[in-house]
Amino acid sequence: MSHAVLERESHETGDRHPARRWWSWGVVTVYWLGMFGGTHWPTPPHTPFGNADKWMHFGAYSGLALLLSIAIGMRRPVSLAVGLAIVVLLAGYGAFDEVTQPLFGRDCDFWDWVADLTGVLVGISCFWLAALARRPWSSRATG
Numbered sequence: 001m002s003h004a005v006l007e008r009e010s011h012e013t014g015d016r017h018p019a020r021r022w023w024s025w026g027v028v029t030v031y032w033l034g035m036f037g038g039t040h041w042p043t044p045p046h047t048p049f050g051n052a053d054k055w056m057h058f059g060a061y062s063g064l065a066l067l068l069s070i071a072i073g074m075r076r077p078v079s080l081a082v083g084l085a086i087v088v089l090l091a092g093y094g095a096f097d098e099v100t101q102p103l104f105g106r107d108c109d110f111w112d113w114v115a116d117l118t119g120v121l122v123g124i125s126c127f128w129l130a131a132l133a134r135r136p137w138s139s140r141a142t143g
Contacts, residue, residue, distance in 0.1 A: 024071040031067055035060050039097050042105045057115035058122070065090055065123025073131065083124055090120045 038060070068086055072078055078086075094116035098108045 021071070021074045024067075024074050028064075028067045028071045031064060035064060036097070040101060040104045040106070054111060054115040057112050058119040061090060061094060061116040061119030062123035062126070063119075065120040066127050069124055069127035073127070078127070078131070083128070086124060087117075087120055091117050094120070 065086060068090070069078055069083070072082060072086070076082075094113050097116070098110075098113050102108050
């Protein structure tokens with residue numbers, strides 16, 4: 001891909017509206033704080049299904065990865081390196097989340113972390129698929 005194409009795509013993917021960028025980071029912050037509160041509340045929510053806990057972890061982390069990718073993508077194109085950094089950041093946060101839960105009377109569960117990481121990978125994949133779908137057909141052929 002030529003330098004001109006990369007430069008054009010970087011200008012096309014950034015959001016030129018500072019208020020939208022600010023709001024996107026506000027949404028990420030509120031969501032992340034809500035997740036932290038939910039995973040550290042002393043009594044976990046009762047679910048009638050055995051593996052519902054894993055689905056809640058999966059859903060929460062896929063949402064966080066998607067929102068974080070969108071917020072970063074409004075500032076700059078999300079490259080493979082940025083995507084990997086998001087995965088590493090959220091995998092580390094998921095591990096931190098699990099090891100700190102016993103301080104609040106909750107269980108530290110390796111499989112919860114696996115569900116977190118799976119959600120992160122799905123959330124980022126959804127972002128990249130949507131970004132690819134938004135990309136003009138002419139730049140797909142040259143890229």
